[in-house]
Amino acid sequence: MYPDLSAFHAPVSDIFTRPSAAADWKQHMLNEKQLSFFHEYGYVSGIKLLEEWQVDLLNEELADIVKPEHPGNGLFHEFYSNASTDADNVLFHALGAWRITKGFHDILWNPAFLMPASQLLGNRSVRFWHDQLFCKPAKHGGVVAWHQDYSYWTRSVPVQHLTCWVGLDDATTENGCLHYVPGSHRWGLLQKPELAGEMEGLMDFLNDEQKAAFKPIPIELKKGYASFHHPMLVHGSYENRSDRPRRAFVTNVFADGTLSDADQELMPGTPPVPRGEKIQGRFFPLLLNVKDLEEA
């Protein structure tokens, strides 16, 4: 049987160094300006998370696990070689890579990700929700339709979630970078469209005021750089018709103490967490305990 790395709630390699002193954490802190930008607009971008050699390593692992015949494939919670139904608009989308390779496992404990994540969650402990791979091939890469992440996550309450998107390629408007609608995190919960379906599907669910304020901006990022966004922020990405792929790894977390609001499994293939109980256990590890910041 292929080893399931979800058994390990700490790094299993030395790809990322674990901070041993408070200063090691502090170097990754967002400043006041970045924090207030996030609260005002619903995102903050341009945060360096990975060195080039770490990106290369992750891309090597990715090249293996995108193959459906990979021996660890059964560990993915969801796996779509093409999440759209159109061969000319391909979106590779998979959840659960952290269970399969060392790099995608250990990236969850990357201090350069955890420190800002804790700050953006209000200086709270950070618990893992799930990961995602979003990859668009060159020439025929598909869209990710406008959506709010929380519209897919209402089985977990309250809303105290956070998304971190990190590029494994330089992401530009040409190869289908992420776009945000600044300020839309204050629009309340909207209906959820088909993720790899019609780009503009969300428009049917917006009122006139929201339509008028719908002014997306591209988030161009060098590989290894990240963008954090609020769970209610409207975002999406257009096709990739360029000569370059656009690969990305996404980590979704919530503040420790988030509860299940479903009697069914929260993630495919995991035991249910009864409604009203705290989400924790093998598939939802605590990534950062704020107490560790004081003791480091």
Ligand SMILES: O=C(O)CCC(=O)C(=O)O
């Ligand atoms: O990578 C993309 O284009 C979409 C990513 C996304 O929807 C997310 O990070 O929540």
